[in-house]
Amino acid sequence: MLKRFFQISLALFLPLLAGCNMVVMSPSGDIAAQQRDLIVISVVLMLLIIVPVLFLTLYFAWHYRRTNVNAAYDPEWHHSTRLEVIIWAAPLAIIIALGAVTWISTHKLDPYRPLDRIDAARPIPADARPLTVEVVALDWKWLFFYPELGIATVNELAAPVDVPINFKITASSVMNSFYIPALAGQVYAMPGMETKLHAVINKEGEFDGFSANYSGPGFSHMRFKFHGLNQQRFDEWIARVKTQGTALNRDAYLRLEKPSEKEPIRYYASADKDLYSSILNLCAENGKMCMSEMMHIDMMGGAGKESAENREKLEYDNRRVERGENTNSPTHPASGEPSRSPQEPNSTVNDNGQQPMQHDMHNMPGMDMQHQGHQAPDNGDGNPAPTQLNNNN
Numbered sequence: 135m136l137k138r139f140f141q142i143s144l145a146l147f148l149p150l151l152a153g154c155n156m157v158v159m160s161p162s163g164d165i166a167a168q169q170r171d172l173i174v175i176s177v178v179l180m181l182l183i184i185v186p187v188l189f190l191t192l193y194f195a196w197h198y199r200r201t202n203v204n205a206a207y208d209p210e211w212h213h214s215t216r217l218e219v220i221i222w223a224a225p226l227a228i229i230i231a232l233g234a235v236t237w238i239s240t241h242k243l244d245p246y247r248p249l250d251r252i253d254a255a256r257p258i259p260a261d262a263r264p265l266t267v268e269v270v271a272l273d274w275k276w277l278f279f280y281p282e283l284g285i286a287t288v289n290e291l292a293a294p295v296d297v298p299i300n301f302k303i304t305a306s307s308v309m310n311s312f313y314i315p316a317l318a319g320q321v322y323a324m325p326g327m328e329t330k331l332h333a334v335i336n337k338e339g340e341f342d343g344f345s346a347n348y349s350g351p352g353f354s355h356m357r358f359k360f361h362g363l364n365q366q367r368f369d370e371w372i373a374r375v376k377t378q379g380t381a382l383n384r385d386a387y388l389r390l391e392k393p394s395e396k397e398p399i400r401y402y403a404s405a406d407k408d409l410y411s412s413i414l415n416l417c418a419e420n421g422k423m424c425m426s427e428m429m430h431i432d433m434m435g436g437a438g439k440e441s442a443e444n445r446e447k448l449e450y451d452n453r454r455v456e457r458g459e460n461t462n463s464p465t466h467p468a469s470g471e472p473s474r475s476p477q478e479p480n481s482t483v484n485d486n487g488q489q490p491m492q493h494d495m496h497n498m499p500g501m502d503m504q505h506q507g508h509q510a511p512d513n514g515d516g517n518p519a520p521t522q523l524n525n526n527n
Contacts, residue, residue, distance in 0.1 A: 157342075161315065162335055162336055162341065163317040163335045164249075164251065164253045164333075164334050165243065165317070165332075166316060166318050167254075167336075168242070169243060175235055183225055243319075245319070245332065246330045248300075249334060252336070256296075264300045265280075266280070266299075266300045267279070267299060267302070268302045268303075269301055269304070271303075271310035271323035271349075271356075273306070273350060273392075274350065274353060274394070275288055275289050276288065276356070278291050279409070285404070285405065286402040287400065288390070289398070289400070291314075291360045292360070293360070294364065294365050295335055295338055295365075296334065300330070301330060301332070302329075302330060303328065303331065304329070305324055306325060307325055308349050310347050311346040311347035312343075312345070313345070313346040314342070316360070317343075317360065318333040326415070326416055337362055338362050339361075339362050340360070341359070341360045343359065343360045355395050375401040376403045381403065384406060384412070384420070387409060
């Protein structure tokens with residue numbers, strides 16, 4: 135019944151939507167299809183209240199018009215138990231139904247949850263081997279690692295039809311959002327953090343992917359193509375990458391990492407197996423301490439005064455400014471870049487007429503580690519956890 139209602143509604147409103155891209159409402163992946171169904175169910179439940187209210191508003195205005203002398207007029211009317219039950223019971227039932235659907239879908243469509251089906255009619259086979267893809271959001275292009283295949287690509291992604299895909303997602307400098315509307319909902323890509331997405335493509339075709347989070351002047355061109363292929367064509371695509379590609383080592387990655395716009399598709403026939411882990415831990419550049427090592431030192435109580443020698447190894451965000459490169463980091467004074475506004479900010483005194491405290495962690499007693507520019511870990515309630523610093527005491 136719900137599906138039939140959706141088809142009729144779509145047929146009635148389709149002429150009005152002729153110029154729109156309906157990929158969100160007509161996806162090619164099971165996860166995106168379930169998200170589409172959630173949108174439809176939510177809209178239908180809300181229309182059960184909205185449509186009668188609109189209809190009754192027009193009806194009352196017409197029926198109780200001044201010229202209709204046959205309409206009942208009762209100036210002493212003040213209460214109707216039957217009407218009160220209808221007014222409160224119907225919305226309450228819809229809210230309960232909508233809350234139940236939202237609760238179930240929130241857990242079922244959790245991007246971190248492994249898939250349990252290929253589509254509505256087929257469960258995941260017991261011998262199915264998911265395809266792992268490691269995603270890195272760069273400025274302003276996308277880098278994809280296929281660790282099980284030993285290859286990597288830039289601005290092109292491919293996967294076989296009806297094969298579960300396990301995405302591991304991170305970023306090199308600022309937050310982006312990995313989004314393929316035909317496949318699944320968007321998931322954020324953040325430096326120093328790894329997010330996940332489980333999805334499957336059920337139809338062959340070429341689909342658009344992009345960043346759904348503004349990240350600088352090259353954001354508009356931060357797009358890529360996602361190819362859903364049958365197994366034979368996917369094997370041919372892998373062979374083409376290995377034939378036409380070059381090697382992706384740390385030096386090649388550091389050149390690729392520099393901000394650039396409208397980057398062409400690139401193939402890498404081989405990629406260092408530890409490169410993605412180094413990008414995730416902010417230590418792809420030689421001489422930098424990996425974030426995982428730093429966090430281990432913090433967990434063990436800090437390295438004491440001897441850790442002062444680690445200061446340069448922990449400087450991440452200012453390396454581009456020192457080399458004179460374009461960067462998305464904050465403006466002066468955090469990155470050394472001047473303010474983009476011609477008017478200087480008035481930060482010499484606060485509301486009480488006092489000079490504010492300078493937030494220079496290098497000059498604070500007991501602190502031997504520089505404040506990190508990476509995203510802080512999530513503390514479980516959706517807010518970043520406090521940054522950890524070592525204590526010399």
